[in-house]
Amino acid sequence: MEATVLDYIGNTLSTDYRAELLAAMLVETGIPMEQVRLIRLGSSQKGKRVGRIEKTYSQDEMIDFVNVYERKRDLYESLPEGLFHKNGTKNGKGGPHSVTDLMKQTRQEAFNARLFFRPFEMEIDRMSMLAQLYELCLEKQDKYSCFVRLMSHYWPLLRDFQTDRALMLVYFIALSHRPVGVDKLGQLFSLFLNCRVTVEKGFEFRNYSVGSEWLLGSSSLGAASVLGGMVTMGLPVVRVRIEKVARDQVSLFYRDSQSYKNLEKILNLFVPADAELQIAVFAEEREASFSFSSEGRAPILGYTTLLS
DSSP states (O other), X not given: OHHHHHHHHTOXXXXXXXXXXXXXXXXXXXOOGGGEEEEEOOSSSOSOSEEEEEEEEETTTTEEEEEEEEOOOOHHHHSOTXXXXXXXXXXXXXXXXXXXXXXXXXXXXXXXXXXXXXXXXXXXXXXXXXXXXXXXXXXXXXXXXXXXXXXXXXXXXXTTSOHHHHHHHXXXXXXXXXXXXXXXXXXXXXXXXXXEEEEEEEEEEEEEEOOSOOOTTTOOBTTTBOGGGEEEEEEEEEEEXXXXXXXXXXXXXXXXXXXXXXXXXXXXXXXXXXXXXXXXXXXXXXXXXXXXXXXXSOOOBTTTBOOO
């Protein structure tokens, strides 16, 4: 086992890999993560960071474990001296046998203390191993499905956009897990839609009728019925106002169009789940006006001027 692992990662006399990296490489070879354990030997031993790698069988759990022993400072060494035992002889007296007995007792107490902290050390080192595994995934993104298929869920949405808009949408998806203010959100969508977009947050109060029929013995006040038969609730609302839309593109914002549904999906990435999304679209007003005359020459309807 030890030779196989060292040959796999290329650990030579000039290298000194951490135990977390060795454990991560073991997991990459196919060993289940639950069967890889990092055990600290303390900082008193000198040498490479990894002392040895052994395969042991647990009688309690009836499975094989791969133990990676590392020369690393343990939690017991980080505690103040004398916390678990005190050095000295009983009553200030003692012969050679009492000194050796005290040494054995102190050694046993230190062993028990180290054994007590071992589960905590293994859990701490396991977190470091998970960090190493994630770093290995970042270095080999083309081989891990969590990165290769990162955008597979959004592909039906991305393929309907142009390349520049699709790349911008990928950037939006990367920001979707971060809290974004309404001002920043309006700026992002103004750049994305190439028109003025403002986003506002607010509340709307609505009345809900729950019926006035009372069923004695089955209607609980506050659960299945309310006084007056009506309840008023305040719901969070996010209002999106899209202005100065070209008139030849207004049809893209019809509620039954696919582009409008895609816009709702993008906005829902940033809108809280308990909020209602309201979208209002306003066309460009300048395109709806024309003049019958100008300083240069009079316009001709149907030739230089169009009714919109």
